[in-house]
Amino acid sequence: MRAKIMAALICAVIVSSIATFASEGVSEQSATKVETEVRDYNPEQGTGWMTAKVNDTSANLEYTGSTKGMTGTMYSFEGDGFEVNLMFNKKLEAGEEMDENAIIQIEVISSNHDSIGYYFTKKSSKTKVESNVLLSKEAPEGIMQGEFSVTVPSADRYVGDNKPGILEKLEFTEGEFCFFE
Secondary structure (H helix, E strand, O other), X not given: OHHHHHHHHHHHHHHHHHHHHHHHHHHHHHHHHHHHHHOOOOOOOOXXXXXEEEOXXXXXXXXXXXXXXXXXXXXEEEEOOEEEEEEEOOOOXXXXXXXXXXXXXXXXXXXXXXXXXXXXXXXXXXXXXXXEEEEOOOOOOOEEEEEEEEEEEEOOOOEOOEOEOOOOEEEEEEEEEEEEO
């Protein structure tokens, strides 16, 4: 009788362990699925997103709008710890990767503890913007979609309450964006 009870308990423990292991696997799959779902490649007008590794730390930003000016259109994004405004080179063409000066101006305001401050760079006769952009050929009309990387140095001046960045530069790598103006 004792042997039957022990065998039943051992079976119960094994079944419980298998159920726990299976539910952990489902949780991991759900987390991956949620991350993928955040990346809507067909956003509604006025919405969108940007993801990147900023100095090897993942950042997710939301598209907040654009401002047209004499030199181009400034696109704005906000996320936990970062505000990013950037302007692409007018010579960018979908399907053709553009290096240096693909982004002609980028401004980053960081409230992230590790990089707090103001970072800025702009193409000029003396300054090249270390950047790389590849626009997607498959993006539906009206949607800007692509991949990018850019190095943004610490700014030399104060802007409002934003002090120059505490790091020499911020490196945006593995960047991706998709938004609909």
